[in-house]
Amino acid sequence: MRADMRQETILDYADDMLDGAAFPPIIVYYDTVNYWLADGFHRVAAAQKIDRETIDAEIREGTARDAILHGIGSNTTHGLRRTQADKRCAVARLLSDPEWAKWSDRKIARIARVDHKTVGKVRRELTGEIPGAKSMSGEIPNTSGKPIGKSLITDILRSVADDLLITECRRRGLTMEAADA
Numbered sequence: 545m546r547a548d549m550r551q552e553t554i555l556d557y558a559d560d561m562l563d564g565a566a567f568p569p570i571i572v573y574y575d576t577v578n579y580w581l582a583d584g585f586h587r588v589a590a591a592q593k594i595d596r597e598t599i600d601a602e603i604r605e606g607t608a609r610d611a612i613l614h615g616i617g618s619n620t621t622h623g624l625r626r627t628q629a630d631k632r633c634a635v636a637r638l639l640s641d642p643e644w645a646k647w648s649d650r651k652i653a654r655i656a657r658v659d660h661k662t663v664g665k666v667r668r669e670l671t672g673e674i675p676g677a678k679s680m681s682g683e684i685p686n687t688s689g690k691p692i693g694k695s696l697i698t699d700i701l702r703s704v705a706d707d708l709l710i711t712e713c714r715r716r717g718l719t720m721e722a723a724d725a
Contacts, residue, residue, distance in 0.1 A: 557590035573606035580611035583618040
């Protein structure tokens with residue numbers, strides 16, 4: 545799971561392949577109909593670059609989702625080191641899935657092989673969630689555990705530009721009727 549393919553790496557791998565270098569097999573999942581590449585995208589691109597028709601592969605039984613889960617944490621022990629963008633991409637991919645997004649930050653961190661704080665940060669960026677804030681009859685708790693009054697919330701909302709509030713409502717899928725309620 546990469547943020548982007550690196551052409552320099554593809555060219556380096558292609559040169560190494562032409563020089564006879566041995567690469568680990570790519571990992572592919574097979575669901576009895578389709579093959580799903582899980583690990584080895586740069587190696588496959590390098591082999592294609594030099595018109596190589598075959599590549600060593602380890603084929604495992606599984607679905608596209610199995611391949612994605614495998615790819616999420618790959619490259620932590622071999623190959624091109626993951627960048628911060630690669631790690632964020634892996635976490636964001638898990639959080640974009642309705643089933644996987646329900647997992648705890650620690651479980652996602654274990655799969656993506658990142659720190660759970662990274663998962664929390666990406667989750668907040670993507671969803672706007674405030675960690676630990678529990679809804680209490682539509683009121684927001686403060687650090688003392690007592691609800692913050694509606695007048696304080698109203699004052700806070702008045703301090704935010706209308707266009708920013710409208711943009712945030714649209715991002716969250718709120719209609720004007722729901723925002724007025």
